[in-house]
Amino acid sequence: MARRALVIGGSLGGLAAHLLHRAGWHAVVFERNEEALTGRGVGLGTHPQLIATLRRAGIAFDATMGITVAKVVCLDRNGKSMVEQPTARTMSAWSRLYRALRDALPAQDYRLGKKLRRIEQDAASVTAIFEDGTSERGDLLVGADGIRSTVRAQFLPQAQPVYAGYVAWRAVLDEARAPREAHRDIFELYTFCLPEGEQLLGYPVPGRDGDTVPGRRRYNIVWYRPVDSSALDEIYTDTSGQLHSGGIAPSLIRNEVIARVKADAEALLAPQLAEIFLRSEPFFQPIFDFESPALAFGRVALTGDAAFVVGPHVGAGATKAAIDARAGEDVAAGLVRFESVQLPFGRDMVALSRQQGAYLSAQLKPVAQRQGGELRRDVEALRHAHGTRSDQIGDIVAARGLEAYF
Numbered sequence: 276m277a278r279r280a281l282v283i284g285g286s287l288g289g290l291a292a293h294l295l296h297r298a299g300w301h302a303v304v305f306e307r308n309e310e311a312l313t314g315r316g317v318g319l320g321t322h323p324q325l326i327a328t329l330r331r332a333g334i335a336f337d338a339t340m341g342i343t344v345a346k347v348v349c350l351d352r353n354g355k356s357m358v359e360q361p362t363a364r365t366m367s368a369w370s371r372l373y374r375a376l377r378d379a380l381p382a383q384d385y386r387l388g389k390k391l392r393r394i395e396q397d398a399a400s401v402t403a404i405f406e407d408g409t410s411e412r413g414d415l416l417v418g419a420d421g422i423r424s425t426v427r428a429q430f431l432p433q434a435q436p437v438y439a440g441y442v443a444w445r446a447v448l449d450e451a452r453a454p455r456e457a458h459r460d461i462f463e464l465y466t467f468c469l470p471e472g473e474q475l476l477g478y479p480v481p482g483r484d485g486d487t488v489p490g491r492r493r494y495n496i497v498w499y500r501p502v503d504s505s506a507l508d509e510i511y512t513d514t515s516g517q518l519h520s521g522g523i524a525p526s527l528i529r530n531e532v533i534a535r536v537k538a539d540a541e542a543l544l545a546p547q548l549a550e551i552f553l554r555s556e557p558f559f560q561p562i563f564d565f566e567s568p569a570l571a572f573g574r575v576a577l578t579g580d581a582a583f584v585v586g587p588h589v590g591a592g593a594t595k596a597a598i599d600a601r602a603g604e605d606v607a608a609g610l611v612r613f614e615s616v617q618l619p620f621g622r623d624m625v626a627l628s629r630q631q632g633a634y635l636s637a638q639l640k641p642v643a644q645r646q647g648g649e650l651r652r653d654v655e656a657l658r659h660a661h662g663t664r665s666d667q668i669g670d671i672v673a674a675r676g677l678e679a680y681f
């Protein structure tokens with residue numbers, strides 16, 4: 276009989292289930308949400324390792340999975356292009372990848388409404404105990420339950436994500452609603468804009484139903500803005516005065532907070548980007564940094580964001596989760612080996628991300644205390660980072676002995 280793997284968390288890290296199936300396991304995913312996560316999420320960058328892992332999981336990464344952008348530009352405040360260079364990036368959407376992964380799993384192996392409470396294990400098996408009072412037994416448990424992982428909290432209660440000092444304002448707009456000039460100038464491009472101390476990027480992503488047909492796509496904006504902890508509490512507070520420090524639902528963000536960020540968009544951004552932003556319903560996500568000191572605990576392993584949070588600048592959260600899943604396919608070699616390979620790999624990915632986010636993280640420090648990359652963020656450095664990002668991930672994969680997987 277196939278050995279049984281319990282995968283906690285049904286987002287992209289749950290990709291582990293597909294690869295465990297391939298390796299002869301019976302893997303079942305347990306997701307705390309009561310309803311399928313379809314329709315959530317926004318844009319997501321891809322890298323070759325993510326595409327290769329999806330293909331290995333039986334998901335054809337064809338033209339319907341993403342939109343390929345051929346040019347990167349950087350616009351100044353007046354909307355004039357300061358830098359242009361060819362690129363070849365495929366931009367997808369979280370919901371598009373999620374749907375493909377979810378559809379490819381047998382329905383009985385993806386269980387909703389299953390919130391993990393705690394884990395018990397002994398020499399023979401591991402048991403997941405859920406909030407609804409039920410429990411499931413297996414030979415292996417994979418913690419793919421994200422940045423606030425319940426699995427990790429049981430084994431490493433002290434290990435907590437650290438706020439990086441800035442938030443990402445996110446906005447998506449249906450292609451049909453994009454202003455004509457903005458559509459003509461930037462819709463098909465990967466576009467940067469660099470207000471002082473901040474950074475914005477915009478690119479096209481698949482539409483609401485995952486559609487990549489022109490006219491039915493969406494435009495995605497990510498705008499990084501430094502926010503100190505007290506100002507973060509202020510934007511985390513809803514109209515009734517309640518503070519949502521674990522994360523505020525977009526619908527609860529106060530109108531005045533939205534009005535303020537829209538006024539800043541008009542004042543600071545290239546007009547093409549500002550017009551798209553003004554027509555959207557923006558929301559924000561604080562950026563965290565996290566590095567787990569351990570990944571294996573007996574029959575339990577951590578993957579994806581539960582293990583390491585790779586900041587957004589590398590655009591590789593999903594790619595890193597995929598690489599973890601690919602390495603986890605070799606679980607027969609033992610979790611100690613998994614940990615010995617994935618720990619240094621995860622640390623390297625976090626280091627790359629910190630290096631690329633250093634300028635933004637440092638904005639709350641006095642200038643005299645900033646050093647190296649914290650001081651400088653010019654267009655040339657950004658252009659170079661964009662052009663070499665996939666290669667840098669490839670270099671880390673090779674340096675950590677994971678190249679044979681791809």
Ligand SMILES: Cc1cc2nc3c(=O)[nH]c(=O)nc-3n(C[C@H](O)[C@H](O)[C@H](O)COP(=O)(O)OP(=O)(O)OC[C@H]3O[C@@H](n4cnc5c(N)ncnc54)[C@H](O)[C@@H]3O)c2cc1C
Pocket residue numbers: 283284285286287288289305306307308312315316317318319320368369389390391392419420421422423424425426578579580581592593594596
């Ligand atoms: C709804 C959603 C939308 C997202 N949208 C984007 C996006 O647009 N762009 C982007 O770059 N990244 C997005 N992400 C994050 C992205 O998926 C991750 O950064 C990366 O892919 C690693 O994924 P992960 O599966 O390790 O963690 P996550 O994606 O955070 O998934 C963790 C999963 O575990 C579940 N979970 C948590 N605790 C428990 C528990 N106790 N019991 C059972 N289940 C539990 C959560 O509900 C969640 O589904 C999104 C994540 C989610 C959940």
